[in-house]
Amino acid sequence: MAAVNVQEKKKEIKVPRKYQAGSIEKSKGTNKQAGKKIGGTVGIFIFLTVLGLFMALPIYLAIIMSIKPVHELFVFPPKLYVIDPTLDNFRDMFQTLSDMWVPFSRYVFNSVFVTICVTVAQCVFASMAAFVLAKCRIPGNNFMNKLIVTSLLYQSNVIYIMQYIVMARLGMINTYWALILPSVASPMCLFLMRQSMTTVPDAMIEAAKVDGANMFTICWRIVMPNQKPALMTMIIFAFQAAWNIQGGTLVYKESLKTLPTVVQQAASAGLARAGVAMAAAVFMLVPPIVIFMMAQKNVIETMAHSGIKD
């Protein structure tokens, strides 16, 4: 492929030995580049740590509260640690969940199924559309770009009613479609991907075209592999949004409800069950955090790639 040739040509440019890509990779991406003092890096680390401790406080408190026994929840002065950690709150939550007349596994299945469908569809659809919007000069393209941004800005509480009307017309109320379809076309993901793809050089695409690749191949084989950071970020957004889908007004059959709805139900009952509420929040937070860690690791590993831009 011609794109490869472009890459090779790039590498031929003579660069003084100590600035060559290899030597930087060897230093594992830490900043031993020109003029970057190690002191500065330590300073940044300290600053971020202090700020990070502050930022992490609410999450930390939530975790702490979820493992506090009831008699420790409301002592004065409030403590930042647990003396006698317990999993009672989690047990209590699962107990409530398993007492419902729809088996708990059904909710888990609903949530997992919907999340996978939405995440995959969202990423695939948005990537393809973003590629076209960013890189093809075709009639209507500009209009579409404006439409996407405008739709991001539009917020209205009547929209749910209209969505219900559309769904009802299509006969999709109380089906899995009602949970999946409204979230599949996310203008945010598309916008993110499009913005990132505008930095792909046209020369690369032209070269692939000359070699006879069609647009589909160019998108998935040439452009997307270079968009790993944006793709991973999109997966994080998509998963997070999908995991929190509640169905709201579009689904009211108990057997179609998702985890967020039932977990909320199990956790709600005033301040006395604050511990259980925290357990529920922590429980719901685990999958997004796992996905986040996996995706971010990937984002950061891609950094050493180079030589594809002009």
Added chain:
Amino acid sequence: MEQVHKTLKDSEIGKRTKEEERRLLWLQIKQNKECYFMMLPFMLVFFIFTIVPVVMSLPMGFTDFDMVQLPKFIGLSNYTTLFLNDSIFIQSIRVTLVFALFTGPLSYVLCFLLAWLINELHPKLKTIFTLIFYAPSMANVYTVWQLIFSGDSYGYLNSVLLNLGLVTAPVQWLTDSSYVLGVVIVVQLWISLGAGFLALRAGFQNIDRSQYEAGAIEGIKNRWQELIYITIPSMGPQLMFAAVMQIVSSFTAGTVSQSLVGFPSTDYKAHTIMTHAYDYGWVRYEMGYASAICMVLFIAMLVCNKLISKLLSNFMD
């Protein structure tokens, strides 16, 4: 492809007839049908489940609609009531503006600054710090916030302040009208390192290393110069994305205020436009009026977006 370009250029000399123009357009569409096919799945779903409901909701601001009877057209009456007779709406505009002016620019700068600082660290630390800063926007732990700012001495903040002797009696953070907006702003800032922040992180990761290498040869001396001459100019698209997300989150904030300081808040001090729309839509079921409120907000956001994209594009080039 080439041919089309040629015809385009040649025909620019003479004038094209309407017929010719239409044929040219059709030719372009036909030649790029692959592109349209790739766009189709997204656009189809987007059209049915977003555009159609949006378009259907646009004229609702001109109607009287209570969700039981059919909407009744009443012209501009909703809008005149809004601006002339609804003092709480005027108050909510003020609150939203103060809120947006504080949280918008501040969290935008914070997003960029933190994304950049994290980028200067070792790869392993990057993941951890990104998680720490992003996590608050993932979790809906309003209960924790309520406990931190709780008005009795059991609240974390009050207990710390009492212990230090800074206050003598517990402060009513969530109900005292002089504090509520401040508290809501603080919490919003806390959870505002969301989509924009992650997009910027990805953007930093995507910058070609060879640019830094070239920069080093050309005499870039320190982090600041690197940031200003290399990083920012190649981050344009991500900065734009973050700006749009920031506009959306700071203008439409309402849930934070509602779940934290109650609904309605004391003296409507934290009553944003979104909260007002919620009030009329889901409490009083005056949907026509609520969608007029949303329309005003939408127009404000459009104007703001236009201004910011102009500002950013000047800045980038």
